[in-house]
Amino acid sequence: MPLLINQKVVAQDSWQSVDVETLESVQNLPDGDVIVPLTFYQEHRELLLSRSGRLGLQVNGDDDWVALSAEQANVALIAVEFPVFRDGRGFSIARQLVRAGFSGEIRAVGDVTRDRLAYMQSSGFNAFVIPEERFSADDLGAFTEVSVNYQGTAADPRPLFRR
Amino acid sequence: MGETFMYQYNEVDQTLVDERVEQYRDQTRRYLAGELPEDEFLALRLMNGLYIQRYAPMLRVAIPYGLMSSLQLRKMAHIARTYDKGYAHFTTRTNIQYNWPKLEEVPDILAELAQVQMHAIQTSGNCIRNTTTDPYAGVHANELEDPRAYCEIIRQWSTLHPEFAYLPRKFKIAVTGSFEDRAASQVHDIGLHLVQNDAGEIGFEVLVGGGLGRTPVIGKMINEFLPKEHLLSYLDAILRVYNLNGRRDNKYKARIKILVNALGADEFRRLVDEEWQHGRDGELTLTHAEIERAKSFFTPFDYDVTAATDTSLALQQAEDKGFNTWYERNTVDHRVAGYRIVIVSLKPYLQPAGDITDAQMDLVADLAEKYSFGEIRSTHDQNLVLADVKKSDLYTVWRALEAHNLARPNIGTLLDMIVCPGFDFCSLANAKTLNIADQINERFDDLDHLYDLGDIQLNMSGCINACGHHHVADIGILGVDKKGEDWYQITLGGSSREDAALGKVLGKSVATDDVANTLEKILEVFVERRQEEELFRDTFKRIGIDPFKENVYATAH
Numbered sequence: 001m002p003l004l005i006n007q008k009v010v011a012q013d014s015w016q017s018v019d020v021e022t023l024e025s026v027q028n029l030p031d032g033d034v035i036v037p038l039t040f041y042q043e044h045r046e047l048l049l050s051r052s053g054r055l056g057l058q059v060n061g062d063d064d065w066v067a068l069s070a071e072q073a074n075v076a077l078i079a080v081e082f083p084v085f086r087d088g089r090g091f092s093i094a095r096q097l098v099r100a101g102f103s104g105e106i107r108a109v110g111d112v113t114r115d116r117l118a119y120m121q122s123s124g125f126n127a128f129v130i131p132e133e134r135f136s137a138d139d140l141g142a143f144t145e146v147s148v149n150y151q152g153t154a155a156d157p158r159p160l161f162r163r
Numbered sequence: 164m165g166e167t168f169m170y171q172y173n174e175v176d177q178t179l180v181d182e183r184v185e186q187y188r189d190q191t192r193r194y195l196a197g198e199l200p201e202d203e204f205l206a207l208r209l210m211n212g213l214y215i216q217r218y219a220p221m222l223r224v225a226i227p228y229g230l231m232s233s234l235q236l237r238k239m240a241h242i243a244r245t246y247d248k249g250y251a252h253f254t255t256r257t258n259i260q261y262n263w264p265k266l267e268e269v270p271d272i273l274a275e276l277a278q279v280q281m282h283a284i285q286t287s288g289n290c291i292r293n294t295t296t297d298p299y300a301g302v303h304a305n306e307l308e309d310p311r312a313y314c315e316i317i318r319q320w321s322t323l324h325p326e327f328a329y330l331p332r333k334f335k336i337a338v339t340g341s342f343e344d345r346a347a348s349q350v351h352d353i354g355l356h357l358v359q360n361d362a363g364e365i366g367f368e369v370l371v372g373g374g375l376g377r378t379p380v381i382g383k384m385i386n387e388f389l390p391k392e393h394l395l396s397y398l399d400a401i402l403r404v405y406n407l408n409g410r411r412d413n414k415y416k417a418r419i420k421i422l423v424n425a426l427g428a429d430e431f432r433r434l435v436d437e438e439w440q441h442g443r444d445g446e447l448t449l450t451h452a453e454i455e456r457a458k459s460f461f462t463p464f465d466y467d468v469t470a471a472t473d474t475s476l477a478l479q480q481a482e483d484k485g486f487n488t489w490y491e492r493n494t495v496d497h498r499v500a501g502y503r504i505v506i507v508s509l510k511p512y513l514q515p516a517g518d519i520t521d522a523q524m525d526l527v528a529d530l531a532e533k534y535s536f537g538e539i540r541s542t543h544d545q546n547l548v549l550a551d552v553k554k555s556d557l558y559t560v561w562r563a564l565e566a567h568n569l570a571r572p573n574i575g576t577l578l579d580m581i582v583c584p585g586f587d588f589c590s591l592a593n594a595k596t597l598n599i600a601d602q603i604n605e606r607f608d609d610l611d612h613l614y615d616l617g618d619i620q621l622n623m624s625g626c627i628n629a630c631g632h633h634h635v636a637d638i639g640i641l642g643v644d645k646k647g648e649d650w651y652q653i654t655l656g657g658s659s660r661e662d663a664a665l666g667k668v669l670g671k672s673v674a675t676d677d678v679a680n681t682l683e684k685i686l687e688v689f690v691e692r693r694q695e696e697e698l699f700r701d702t703f704k705r706i707g708i709d710p711f712k713e714n715v716y717a718t719a720h
Contacts, residue, residue, distance in 0.1 A: 061407065085203050086289065088329025092406045095326050099441060115190065115199075115207055122325035136198075145186045148179035150319040157446045159395070160175065160319065161453040 002135045004117075004128040005105075007143050015056055015077060017109075035079050038063050041071070049074060058109065061089030065096065072102045080125070082110040094124035098154040114139040118146060124154035169232055169538060170315050170460040172280035179323070180277040183284060187211050188270035195267065210290055210328065212283030213269055221588070222261045222269060223286040224276060228296045228314035228338075229257030229541040233528040236539050238279045240524035246272050251524070253509060253517040255347075255581055255632060256335070257295050257541040258286055262588055284322060289330045289417075291321035291402070295337045297345045298542040301461055302550045304498040308357050308365055310340035312457035313394060316449065320395050327402045331409035332417035334402070335374075342661060347543055349373050349382045349663035350635055352419045353401060358388060366390045371401060371431065372423030375629040379665050380420040383428040385435060391454065395447040400439035404431070463499075464536045464551055470501025473555040488610070489561050492572040494552075501554055505535070507547035508579070511568045512608075513601050516582040517545035526567045534560055543659075544581050544620075546574065575618040577607055577682075581632050585625030585642060586649075592625035594642025594649035599623060599678050606679035616686060619699045620658075635659035637699045638685065639666045640678065649675050655685065655711055656703045667708050670716050684715045 003010045017035045026044045029036075035056035041048055048055055056077030059068055072078070078097060080090040094106050107127040108120045113134045120128065121143060130139065152159045187207075194204040212223040224239070231239075239259055243251045246268055252260045264272055276282055285292055294317045301309040317336060321327070327334075337348040338355045348354030354370035367389045373382025389397050401419075408426075410416045423431045480487040495504040507527055509517050519527075527547055531539045534556045535549040542548055552560055564570035573579050580603070583589065585596030600623065607613055623640040624631030633639030639654035651673050654666030673681045688711050693702050703711075 061411075065407075085206060086329060087411060088289075088327075088331075089407055089411075091326040091329065092403050095403070113203065115203065116329075119325035119328055145189075146179065146182045146323065148175055148182065148323070149325070150175075150322055151324055152446055153325065159447060161450065161456070162446060 001132050002130050004130065004140070005126065007140055009137075009140075015054075015107075017058070017079070033076070035077060038068055038071075042067065056105075056107075059093065060110075061087060061093065065093070069096070069100050072097065072100060072104075075104060077105040077107060077127075078102065079107040079109045079129075082108060082112055082116075085111045085113075085116075087111075091119065091123040094120070095154065098124035114142045117142040122149060122153040122155075169230055170227075170311075170457075176280055177277075180280055180282045180284075183211075183282060183323075184270060184273045184277050187273060191267070191270055206288060206329075209288035210285055211269075211273070212286035213266070214287060215266075215590070218588070219263045220266050220269070222264045222272065222283060223254065224259050224261070224281060224283050225286045225293050226258050226281075226541055227318045228294055228300075228311055229298055229543075230311065231539050231541070232279075233532040233537045233539065235279045235281055236524050236528040236531070238275065238281065240521040240528070242272055242275060243524065244521040250518055250520045252515070252584065253519065253541050253545050253547070255543055255545060255630065256286075256293050257298075257543060258293055259541070262584075287333075288328075289332050289334075290328045291324060291330075291334045291336065293335075294318055294321070295335075295346050295351075295543060297339050297341065297343075298540045298548045299345060299495065299504055299550065300340055301463070302497050302499075302502075302504055303341060303343075304496055305343060306341040306498070307359060308340050309458070309461050310338040310355075310357055311461045312454065313355070313357070313367075313391070314338050315457050315460065316394065316453070317398070320398070320447075327406060330402070330406055331411050332414065332419075334405070334419065336398075344659070344661040344663070345543065347632065347635065347659035347663075350375050350379070350632075350659055351382065353398065354382045355394075360388045364390065367394060369397065369401075372420040372428070373663075374418050374420040375632055375634050376418065377415060377627045377629070378418075378420065379629065379634040380424065381663050381665065382420075383423060383431075385428060385432040392449045392451075393443060394449060396442040396445060397435075397439055399442050399447055400435050404434045404438050408434070466499045466502065466551070467553060468501075470499075470553045470555065473501055473553070476554040476557060479558045483558075485565075486558060486561050489565075489570050489572040490557065492576070492614070493570065493574045494557065497551065499551075503552055503554055503557060505549040505552045505557070505560060506542070506574045507549060507564060507569050508571045508573055509546050509569070510573055510579050511571050513604055514568075515584065515597050516580050516600060519547075523567050523569055526563060527569070530560055530563055544579065546579070572610065573613065576610075576613040577616060577619045577621050577638075578604060578613060579620075581620075581622040581636070583624050583631035585623075589625060589630075591628055592642065593627075593644035594625050594651070595675075596623050596625045596631065596640075596642055599640065599642070599651065599675070602679045603682065606683070616689070617696065617698050621682075622657075632659060633657075634665045635663065636666065637703070638682065643672055645672070651675070651678050653681060653685075653715075655708055656700070658700060662700075669708065670712055681715055685711050688714045 015033045020040045033054040054076040058079040060081040108125045193199040214221045247261045336353045337346040337351040340357045350373040356368040369386040370382030540548040586592040620636040621638045622632045622636035624633045625642040635657040641652045653669040657666030
């Protein structure tokens with residue numbers, strides 16, 4: 001699945017998203033950088049923190065924000081899942097992460113397609129995983145379709161009247 | 164006259180609408196080419212005001228806080244003529260709807276609108292909708308402060324808000340600037356009332372969780388005085404709490420009112436305050452300069468001081484009974500001597516409430532240009548307003564309006580109904596509404612009788628989604644479907660004003676042919692029990708629903 005960072009397609013993604021449902025045991029985790037669900041992390045926290053690769057957490061709107069924000073210093077990436085197109089909780093999660101000072105990668109996963117990329121970026125996402133069948137090279141144009149922003153963005157929180 | 168004091172769209176606003184048109188054009192192209200799935204295009208087109216209705220798409224165009232210029236109204240007339248069937252429909256959100264556009268022509272319509280800085284952004288979909296206000300803002304005598312400056316500030320903040328475009332459900336904000344509520348603010352997701360504290364400072368009383376639909380609720384106060392500079396940071400906190408916590412499993416339980424009811428107003432307030440601590444005094448804090456800039460677009464017109472000395476009006480009133488009746492019913496006191504607020508009735512005999520033809524739009528645009536500083540307002544109850552007409556011009560304005568069937572002297576009466584389009588147009592509706600409105604018009608055709616009854620608000624919806632606001636009218640009519648037949652449930656005693664209340668159900672619903680008969684029986688009770696010039700709502704408060712029930716149902720068997 002194509003990964004966009006800084007509005008460009010990244011050829012190599014060092015991160016592996018772990019399907020914990022099919023994982024036989026926590027010892028079978030692959031080497032390298034892994035993304036695991038927040039709930040899985042909470043169950044195996046010590047072990048995961050002692051691994052050598054980098055750690056990423058995957059969350060969605062049902063997860064506990066307080067628990068996530070308490071762990072943000074321990075992780076290099078937070079993947080925020082958009083379960084369906086209409087679910088907009090991920091926008092606020094990204095916004096909160098930026099506000100809380102999280103400086104790692106904030107990756108949008110799930111139902112991530114062209115027409116929401118610009119809003120995702122403005123809300124604080126800096127990486128986007130787009131399903132293969134929905135990706136087209138034209139999608140990169142989505143970030144610049146609308147140049148006006150009244151409210152401020154994650155990168156520049158000043159509303160128009162303060163710029 | 165020419166000069167206008169409306170919000171002047173600048174380069175940024177123009178760029179936004181232009182870019183948005185191209186973005187939507189591309190979305191439509193990708194949808195028609197099969198590149199964009201139906202459900203995604205649905206959400207995207209809704210955020211651009213486009214519904215698919217019973218017979219055709221429906222395009223809803225935004226009129227921010229109900230304020231438009233003659234130039235803009237002429238453009239709307241042009242669109243009705245060129246892309247539709249020569250008419251359009253004003254809604255309770257003070258927007259305008261076109262019922263017959265072609266899906267593939269919508270990008271062209273939007274491009275035409277953009278030429279006059281208009282658009283259909285966020286007129287539908289699960290996002291922040293058009294902010295509404297008092298149609299008499301800035302010109303009514305009993306006003307604390309003109310609410311439109313704050314509406315404009317909210318418009319900018321809410322337009323294409325990246326974080327709040329995929330909310331659990333739609334979100335509506337209303338702002339009032341006086342004690343009198345002509346914006347139904349208490350049945351909005353957020354109602355903002357400009358108020359003054361003991362220190363003489365201006366701020367907002369904040370209500371949340373009001374709404375109509377299948378679960379009508381009066382909004383609950385969560386902040387009795389929000390200093391005005393905190394307006395946006397506080398709205399931001401409310402919206403974030405809602406976006407993260409509102410239900411998404413059931414669209415009928417997704418509005419903020421359900422969340423506020425589930426948590427209780429105190430807990431909701433606590434969550435908002437907790438969230439607000441992060442944003443309070445932050446970048447969203449309104450600067451003095453920004454508030455003053457917004458206010459500068461709504462400074463009073465350069466009124467003619469000699470207008471107060473006019474003597475022609477009294478003569479015309481004495482000589483022309485028709486004019487005098489219209490003056491009494493369809494004009495309102497202006498805060499400047501020598502001027503009146505004129506209500507253009509969009510409730511003509513046997514025509515759908517809120518409908519207007521292209522020729523009528525052109526006429527109103529011309530009248531506004533000549534006699535009302537080039538500005539027109541649309542109202543929550545589906546009429547138009549020329550807010551600043553000199554008394555000496557009223558007769559001319561009346562003649563012109565009357566010649567175009569826009570001067571029926573029925574404002575505030577039983578026939579000044581709010582009516583949704585109903586089954587004839589809307590795919591959600593269960594029952595027809597337009598035929599019932601006609602039935603009521605035919606039955607209560609005697610205007611003298613109507614005036615005797617005094618102000619009565621009658622609202623009608625064709626289904627429980629309540630677009631016709633039937634819950635909050637003196638008399639509410641709700642169309643229901645019973646085994647394929649249209650029946651009508653009647654409620655009494657509702658109000659969308661400062662004394663907001665939800666109507667009580669009168670009893671079992673009545674058949675299509677019995678609606679006007681039932682209204683007569685209700686009004687019989689009112690006339691019999693009324694004390695002197697008492698209004699319907701006051702009589703109802705005094706005697707309750709039982710006498711009405713008895714009279715309506717006693718003879719029905």
